[in-house]
Amino acid sequence: MKQDRPKISDVARLAGVSTATVSRVISNPGLVSEDTRATVQEAIRASGYRLNQAARNLRHRRTGGIVALVPNLANPFFSQILSGIASVLGPAGYNLLVADTRSAGADMLLDYAEPSRADGLIVLDGTLPAAALAGRVPVVLACEWVPGLSAPRVKIDNRAAAAMAVNHLADLGHRRIGHVTGPQGNVLSDARQSGTAEALAARGLTLAPDAVYPGDFSLDSGQRAAAQWLAQPVEQRPTAVFLASDEMACGFIGEVQRHGLHVPQDVSVIGFDDIELIAHISPPLTTIRQPRAAIGRLAAERLLAQLNGQVEPDDTILPVELVLRASTAALLL
Amino acid sequence: MKQDRPKISDVARLAGVSTATVSRVISNPGLVSEDTRATVQEAIRASGYRLNQAARNLRHRRTGGIVALVPNLANPFFSQILSGIASVLGPAGYNLLVADTRSAGADMLLDYAEPSRADGLIVLDGTLPAAALAGRVPVVLACEWVPGLSAPRVKIDNRAAAAMAVNHLADLGHRRIGHVTGPQGNVLSDARQSGTAEALAARGLTLAPDAVYPGDFSLDSGQRAAAQWLAQPVEQRPTAVFLASDEMACGFIGEVQRHGLHVPQDVSVIGFDDIELIAHISPPLTTIRQPRAAIGRLAAERLLAQLNGQVEPDDTILPVELVLRASTAALLL
DNA sequence: CTGAAAGCGCTTACAG
DNA sequence: CTGAAAGCGCTTACAG
Numbered sequence: 001m002k003q004d005r006p007k008i009s010d011v012a013r014l015a016g017v018s019t020a021t022v023s024r025v026i027s028n029p030g031l032v033s034e035d036t037r038a039t040v041q042e043a044i045r046a047s048g049y050r051l052n053q054a055a056r057n058l059r060h061r062r063t064g065g066i067v068a069l070v071p072n073l074a075n076p077f078f079s080q081i082l083s084g085i086a087s088v089l090g091p092a093g094y095n096l097l098v099a100d101t102r103s104a105g106a107d108m109l110l111d112y113a114e115p116s117r118a119d120g121l122i123v124l125d126g127t128l129p130a131a132a133l134a135g136r137v138p139v140v141l142a143c144e145w146v147p148g149l150s151a152p153r154v155k156i157d158n159r160a161a162a163a164m165a166v167n168h169l170a171d172l173g174h175r176r177i178g179h180v181t182g183p184q185g186n187v188l189s190d191a192r193q194s195g196t197a198e199a200l201a202a203r204g205l206t207l208a209p210d211a212v213y214p215g216d217f218s219l220d221s222g223q224r225a226a227a228q229w230l231a232q233p234v235e236q237r238p239t240a241v242f243l244a245s246d247e248m249a250c251g252f253i254g255e256v257q258r259h260g261l262h263v264p265q266d267v268s269v270i271g272f273d274d275i276e277l278i279a280h281i282s283p284p285l286t287t288i289r290q291p292r293a294a295i296g297r298l299a300a301e302r303l304l305a306q307l308n309g310q311v312e313p314d315d316t317i318l319p320v321e322l323v324l325r326a327s328t329a330a331l332l333l
Numbered sequence: 334m335k336q337d338r339p340k341i342s343d344v345a346r347l348a349g350v351s352t353a354t355v356s357r358v359i360s361n362p363g364l365v366s367e368d369t370r371a372t373v374q375e376a377i378r379a380s381g382y383r384l385n386q387a388a389r390n391l392r393h394r395r396t397g398g399i400v401a402l403v404p405n406l407a408n409p410f411f412s413q414i415l416s417g418i419a420s421v422l423g424p425a426g427y428n429l430l431v432a433d434t435r436s437a438g439a440d441m442l443l444d445y446a447e448p449s450r451a452d453g454l455i456v457l458d459g460t461l462p463a464a465a466l467a468g469r470v471p472v473v474l475a476c477e478w479v480p481g482l483s484a485p486r487v488k489i490d491n492r493a494a495a496a497m498a499v500n501h502l503a504d505l506g507h508r509r510i511g512h513v514t515g516p517q518g519n520v521l522s523d524a525r526q527s528g529t530a531e532a533l534a535a536r537g538l539t540l541a542p543d544a545v546y547p548g549d550f551s552l553d554s555g556q557r558a559a560a561q562w563l564a565q566p567v568e569q570r571p572t573a574v575f576l577a578s579d580e581m582a583c584g585f586i587g588e589v590q591r592h593g594l595h596v597p598q599d600v601s602v603i604g605f606d607d608i609e610l611i612a613h614i615s616p617p618l619t620t621i622r623q624p625r626a627a628i629g630r631l632a633a634e635r636l637l638a639q640l641n642g643q644v645e646p647d648d649t650i651l652p653v654e655l656v657l658r659a660s661t662a663a664l665l666l
Numbered sequence: 667c668t669g670a671a672a673g674c675g676c677t678t679a680c681a682g
Numbered sequence: 683c684t685g686a687a688a689g690c691g692c693t694t695a696c697a698g
Contacts, residue, residue, distance in 0.1 A: 005448065007675055018685045023677055033683055052449040054391045055675035058690050063387055065398075065428070074416040074626070076409025083406040086433050090441065095398070095450070097428045100419050108423065115338065116385040116691090117428075219613050247610070254613035277580070280552050280587035281614045293407070340691055351669045356693055366667055388691035391674050449675090 006047040015043035026051060065095040066303060067118040069109070071125040071144075073100040077217075077245075077273060077292070078124060081142065084296020085122060092304055094119070101125045113137055120303045123151075126187040138306040142299035143290075144187055152306070153315040154299040158188055161288050161320045162195030162242070163202075165270045168286070168322055169240040170203050173331035174268060178211035178238030180225040180248050192244045192272070211238045215248050222251025229267070230259055239331055240268035246275045249285055253327065264329035274323055283326035291318050339380040348376035359384060398428040399636060400451040402442070404458040404477075406433040410550075410578075410606060410625070411457060414475065417629020418455060425637055427452070434458045446470055453636045456484075459520040471639040475632035476623075477520055485639070486648040487632040491521055494621050494653045495528030495575070496535075498603045501619070501655055502573040503536050506664035507601060511544035511571030513558040513581050525577045525605070544571045548581050555584025562600070563592055572664055573601035579608045582618055586660065597662035607656055616659035624651050 008026075012019045017040060024031045025040040032040070043049075057064050066089055070078050082098065089096045099112055109128065111117055113136040120137050126144030133139055139151040169177050179196045182189030197207040210232065213225035222243060229237055229252075243249040249271030253263050263269050263283055271278060274289035298316055341359075345352045350373060357364045358373040365373070376382075390397050399422055403411045415431065422429045432445055442461065444450055446469040453470050459477030466472055472484040502510050512529045515522030530540040543565065546558035555576060562570055562585075576582040582604030586596050596602050596616055604611060607622035631649055 008677095009675080019676080020678075020685060020687095021683090024684085027677080031683075036683080050447060050449070052675050053447070054387065054396055054449050055690090056677075058387045058391050058675080058692090059677050061690065065430070072416075073419055074413045076412050079409050079412045080407045082431065083433060083436075086406055086431065087436055090432065090437055095430045096432070097398070097430050098415065098419065099423065099429070100416060103416075103420055104423055114383060114386070116383070116387050219609060223613065250610055251613045254615060254617070257615045276552060277583055277610050280556065280584045282587060282590045284587070341693095342691080352692080353669060353671095353694075354667090357668085360693080364667075369667080385691050388674090389693075391676090392691080392693050394674065 006049045007052070008049070011040065011043045011047055011049045014047055015040045061115075062119050063115070063117060064093065065097050065118045066120050066122060066300070067097045067099055067112045068122045069099055069101050069112065069125055069128065071100075071127070072102050073098065076275065077247075080292040081124065081296040081299075084293035084298075085300045086296075087293075088297050088300040088304070092300075094304075101128060109133075113139075120307055122299050122303060127185065138303060140299045140303040140306070142295055147187065152302045154295055154302060154318070155315065156290055156295075156318050156320050158191035159195035159198065161272070161290075162192040162244075163199035164320065164322050165242045165272065165288050166196050166199040167203075168324075169242060169268060169270060169328065170200070170205065172240070172268065172328060174238075174240035175205055175331075176211065176236075176238045176240075177205065177207070178213065178229065178241040179207060180213045180215040180222060180241060180243040180252065182244040183216040184214070189244060196242060210236070213241075215244060217245040217247060219247045219251040222248030223255045224251075226252040226255035230256065230261075238267070240270070240328065242270050242272075244272050246271035246273045246278045246285060246287055249287070249327075250278055250281060253281070253283075253285070263327050265332070268328040268331075270328050274321075279325065286325045286328040287323050289321040289323050291320070294318055339382045340385070341382070344373065344376045344380050344382045347380055348373045394448075395452050396448070396450060397426065398430050398451045399453045399455060399633070400430045400432055400445045401455045402432055402434050402445065402458055402461065404433075404460070405435050406431065409608065410580075413625040414457065414629040414632075417626035417631075418633045419629075420626075421630050421633040421637070425633075427637075434461060442466075446472075453640055455632050455636060460518065471636060473632045473636040473639070475628055480520065485635045487628055487635060487651070488648065489623055489628075489651050489653050491524035492528035492531065494605070494623075495525040495577075496532035497653065497655050498575045498605065498621050499529050499532040500536075501657075502575060502601060502603060502661065503533070503538065505573070505601065505661060507571075507573035508538055508664075509544065509569075509571045509573075510538065510540070511546065511562065511574040512540060513546040513548040513555060513574060513576040513585065515577040516549040517547070522577060529575060543569070546574075548577060550578040550580060552580045552584040555581030556588045557584075559585040559588035563589065563594075571600070573603070573661065575603050575605075577605050579604035579606045579611045579618060579620055582620070582660075583611055583614060586614070586616075586618070596660050598665070601661040601664075603661055607654075612658065619658045619661040620656050622654040622656050624653070627651055 008019045008022050012022045086096050121139045130146050130149040141153045145153050215221035271287040274287045278285035341352050341355050345355045419429050454472045463479050463482040474486045478486050548554035604618050604620040607620045611618035
């Protein structure tokens with residue numbers, strides 16, 4: 001299209017040196033004498049030369065890109081993680097490519113795990129097939145993880161986090177405690193549900209089957225869980241509910257309020273994630289905060305470390321935090 | 334790293350043909366006889382050959398990537414737009430690269446507008462300098478736009494959308510109508526504020542200076558606006574407020590409720606965007622819906638059209654929709 | 667229909 | 683410290 005883009009040979013001609021020297025001035029100036037360097041730099045300036053990354057990458061047999069595989073790009077939960085990833089990838093000279101695994105086919109995934117496509121992968125979707133990812137470009141798993149795939153993981157302790165939520169409710173005197181789960185087959189759902197059951201058991205309580213409401217992290221599923229809860233007899237239904245995501249908690253509270261009941265008077269509600277908005281709803285939501293930006297940053301750092309040859313397959317577990325707001329209260333006797 | 338990745342010459346040797354023929358089988362099979370094609374395809378299969386995109390791109394003088402320049406990746410507003418963009422770019426064989434313009438320096442932006450970095454740009458940040466973007470790779474502006482930069486725009490009619498909001502409030506009998514603005518210097522803020530003033534004027538009402546509250550689209554700024562509103566004398570302050578974003582509306586409502594007042598009884602509130610969550614808060618928020626996924630899809634399509642040589646510098650204006658929920662009500666006399 | 671050869675724009679041992 | 687030359691892995695006019 002543009003024949004005017006100067007290339008390295010144009011600069012070389014202008015400066016009266018070889019292309020090798022120009023290349024050195026660009027990528028390893030220490031190798032070049034001060035005089036030559038100045039001449040070349042002037043020629044670069046004068047010609048308006050800009051490095052062609054694609055050519056350099058081909059030569060280096062790398063792509064300069066890192067792909068983030070996200071289950072659902074439209075879900076705001078991931079935007080802050082991406083933001084964290086971008087904040088370390090950019091300065092390190094890598095492009096961040098994003099792909100939505102829900103809308104991409106299986107063959108697309110294979111393409112993304114191609115060394116010619118990306119130098120590494122940050123996988124945020126635990127439902128991907130391990131086989132498609134194994135033995136290809138370096139991978140880091142963030143938040144979710146792919147069972148059977150050995151790769152560094154950057155995550156929180158979901159069991160312990162769930163226990164934290166449950167203990168908070170139990171500390172407030174609640175004994176009938178319910179749980180709204182994440183989607184079936186999701187590693188996070190499982191971990192949070194077992195964490196819930198274990199924490200209850202540790203306090204002599206049980207997670208009754210009719211106190212477990214199936215959800216899928218979405219607002220709508222939280223609303224449906226509330227409908228189920230509302231349909232139960234008052235003396236049987238949980239007085240406090242731990243939901244595996246803030247979105248669900250938001251949907252739950254909205255539905256409960258729509259039926260004239262009050263949070264936390266009629267039911268205490270605790271969520272998970274600490275997405276920004278839920279601090280501003282009424283009542284502000286008590287929740288477990290996940291350090292999303294930090295997860296993104298660390299995942300990116302782990303991947304860069306791998307690319308630089310450091311081998312560190314250990315998991316990184318980030319701390320969560322109980323954020324107390326107004327949606328939970330002591331059980332009224 | 335891996336010496337085992339077969340290249341086109343390996344396949345050629347295996348099939349007993351030239352590399353040119355292999356290349357043709359891959360990218361233009363019609364040019365090759367059926368027999369040869371079968372032999373080559375078998376050799377590809379047997380060798381496990383996969384095309385090296387970087388090399389093809391260098392040869393084609395393209396990168397295969399489109400960069401989306403987002404003001405703030407952590408803001409959920411953009412995730413659905415990105416999702417729309419990704420849904421058309423993927424099938425068209427392009428990678429979606431994302432960059433956060435807030436965290437990237439000015440020189441980084443120049444890099445992104447490099448033909449060696451990306452084949453095109455989707456700009457979602459109207460505050461970027463036109464000079465940095467002009468005369469470089471093809472650009473499409475989405476949502477926001479850069480004044481003075483001539484490029485196709487995919488957006489809504491922000492003035493008309495603001496008028497829609499204001500008219501709804503006026504139809505409910507409100508006469509003192511307030512407005513919480515977006516950030517200073519943002520093209521959307523300006524358009525929505527003038528739309529508000531014009532619509533009021535058209536009905537014989539005015540936008541009083543003390544009924545304009547400065548915001549920046551964020552939750553916190555909505556909360557601050559509410560504090561300002563609460564500090565005004567009851568008989569002077571607006572009975573209805575139009576906020577330039579849902580996040581601000583959410584912050585506004587939360588603060589008003591925290592002070593014991595009720596929405597919409599004490600003040601009607603209408604937002605902008607229709608982000609998912611605000612349908613589930615109490616009261617559910619009346620708002621103006623922006624078709625975010627469609628904006629993303631269309632922006633991507635316009636860009637692909639440009640890349641294919643179609644010239645169409647016209648703007649695409651997408652329709653908005655008034656979504657009636659419970660946060661607005663008739664003025665009580 | 668097929669092949670030899672040049673070239674996309676860089677980088678880097680290898681000499682000197 | 684610098685240059686000539688090969689090569690990263692493809693594609694595509696040009697011949698035949």
